[in-house]
Amino acid sequence: MKAEKLNPSVKMAVILVGAVALSFQYYITVNVTVFLGFMLMLVFFSNAKKKSILALLLPAFLAALGLFFMGLYYARGNSLSAESMESVSNLPYAVRAAASANLLTALQLATRLLAFAGMGIFFGLTTDGERLVFSLMHQCRLSPKFAYGTLAAVNLLPNMVKEYGQVRTAFEMRGIHVGPVSAKVIFTMLVNSIRWSESVAMAMESKGFCSEEPRTFHYVLHVKWYDILFAVIVLGAIIGGTLILTGIPGSI
Amino acid sequence: MNWKLKDILMIAICAVLFGVVYLGCTNVGGMISSVLTPLGMGSLAYEPFYGIYFMAAAFAVYVIRKPGAGLIAEILAAIIETLMGNFFGPIIILSGLVQGLGFEAIIALKKYKKYDRMTMIEGAILCSVFTMIYNLIVSGYNKIAIPVLIIMMIVRLISAVVFDVFVTMGLAKGLVKAGLLKGYRISGVVEEDAAE
Numbered sequence: 001m002k003a004e005k006l007n008p009s010v011k012m013a014v015i016l017v018g019a020v021a022l023s024f025q026y027y028i029t030v031n032v033t034v035f036l037g038f039m040l041m042l043v044f045f046s047n048a049k050k051k052s053i054l055a056l057l058l059p060a061f062l063a064a065l066g067l068f069f070m071g072l073y074y075a076r077g078n079s080l081s082a083e084s085m086e087s088v089s090n091l092p093y094a095v096r097a098a099a100s101a102n103l104l105t106a107l108q109l110a111t112r113l114l115a116f117a118g119m120g121i122f123f124g125l126t127t128d129g130e131r132l133v134f135s136l137m138h139q140c141r142l143s144p145k146f147a148y149g150t151l152a153a154v155n156l157l158p159n160m161v162k163e164y165g166q167v168r169t170a171f172e173m174r175g176i177h178v179g180p181v182s183a184k185v186i187f188t189m190l191v192n193s194i195r196w197s198e199s200v201a202m203a204m205e206s207k208g209f210c211s212e213e214p215r216t217f218h219y220v221l222h223v224k225w226y227d228i229l230f231a232v233i234v235l236g237a238i239i240g241g242t243l244i245l246t247g248i249p250g251s252i
Numbered sequence: 253m254n255w256k257l258k259d260i261l262m263i264a265i266c267a268v269l270f271g272v273v274y275l276g277c278t279n280v281g282g283m284i285s286s287v288l289t290p291l292g293m294g295s296l297a298y299e300p301f302y303g304i305y306f307m308a309a310a311f312a313v314y315v316i317r318k319p320g321a322g323l324i325a326e327i328l329a330a331i332i333e334t335l336m337g338n339f340f341g342p343i344i345i346l347s348g349l350v351q352g353l354g355f356e357a358i359i360a361l362k363k364y365k366k367y368d369r370m371t372m373i374e375g376a377i378l379c380s381v382f383t384m385i386y387n388l389i390v391s392g393y394n395k396i397a398i399p400v401l402i403i404m405m406i407v408r409l410i411s412a413v414v415f416d417v418f419v420t421m422g423l424a425k426g427l428v429k430a431g432l433l434k435g436y437r438i439s440g441v442v443e444e445d446a447a448e
Binding site: 108 | 256262272278324331337340342400430
């Protein structure tokens with residue numbers, strides 16, 4: 001059983017509902033469990049490469065660290081400045097108590113972000129784009145016009161990156177210095193994008209793509225028993241865990 | 253709704269473009285963030301780029317001028333960003349929905365008739381406010397001290413107004429002048445807006 005076989009729409013719905021459920025609780029235990037659970041699924045039940053997991057985890061950890069320090073210094077109610085944190089042991093008890101309250105907030109925020117990242121990375125590395133769009137068409141009634149339009153646009157991405165390099169080189173050759181997000185470059189690329197959209201639409205329609213007529217599908221994705229099982233386990237763990245911890249006073 | 257394949261492709265391809273620009277910016281944001289992190293302001297580093305994040309909605313609303321343009325553009329952009337790969341995955345779709353609602357709400361209030369600079373400014377402001385409410389709930393910003401949130405909000409507002417009003421309108425008008433947006437509602441009315 002591999003995570004790649006899960007129905008993409010179900011996977012997406014579980015993650016969206018899970019994210020909303022996580023947003024209304026502050027238990028570090030729940031957040032860490034979600035993060036570790038998804039990472040374990042990724043390592044043991046998917047074909048994701050370790051290297052690509054790390055490549056996505058790194059920015060997630062950086063963002064979590066940023067949120068951690070923001071919570072540590074600027075939590076609402078008992079904020080501490082950076083200077084007063086330097087010699088913690090010399091500080092009076094009240095200040096250290098405030099710091100520990102802040103530490104709790106900081107951990108709550110940072111672990112929640114990691115829980116989101118765990119789910120997001122799991123989805124990203126186990127979901128094929130085409131399968132996602134096909135599944136959105138069959139399970140979520142996305143119209144084929146939007147589905148194939150999205151796919152066509154995404155598949156233009158490599159051309160877009162190449163184009164970006166060419167446009168910048170063209171400006172440099174004429175002695176015009178352009179920054180990485182110069183409006184001149186964006187404008188030139190927008191011009192090309194609109195021309196592409198016209199030619200791609202024309203190409204699709206001339207090859208018989210018609211969005212109004214009923215059509216047949218080569219790939220049809222279905223919801224299977226293991227999709228339901230996945231949804232029950234993940235959402236059960238998040239919602240059940242939150243409810244259990246609410247019943248135990250003093251749990252974090 | 254009367255959406256042509258060409259319109260969908262235009263929005264989707266522009267969403268890919270804005271997505272690429274935004275991804276480039278978040279890398280810069282990540283670098284600034286690691287410098288600001290020891291000061292506790294790491295999350296502030298991403299705020300100057302929020303305007304680029306909202307650009308798909310602003311551009312679609314301004315060019316297409318049809319009910320639903322902002323919402324559909326942002327959901328498309330969010331699906332595309334999910335496909336392009338980032339660590340938030342499909343959770344982006346939640347924030348995309350919120351952003352799209354920001355612009356859509358203002359344009360709907362004006363009955364899809366007014367598209368002047370003031371409307372776009374109001375859209376950018378509402379979009380910033382909506383996303384901040386989203387951050388308060390989903391990112392847990394309700395636990396952060398209010399003065400810090402105010403600083404973040406101000407940076408986000410400035411970024412939204414610069415990118416989604418001045419840059420977006422400038423780009424769209426440039427495209428009209430280049431004769432590229434002939435099939436869209438914007439091309440007939442851009443001169444009227446310029447006169448205001």
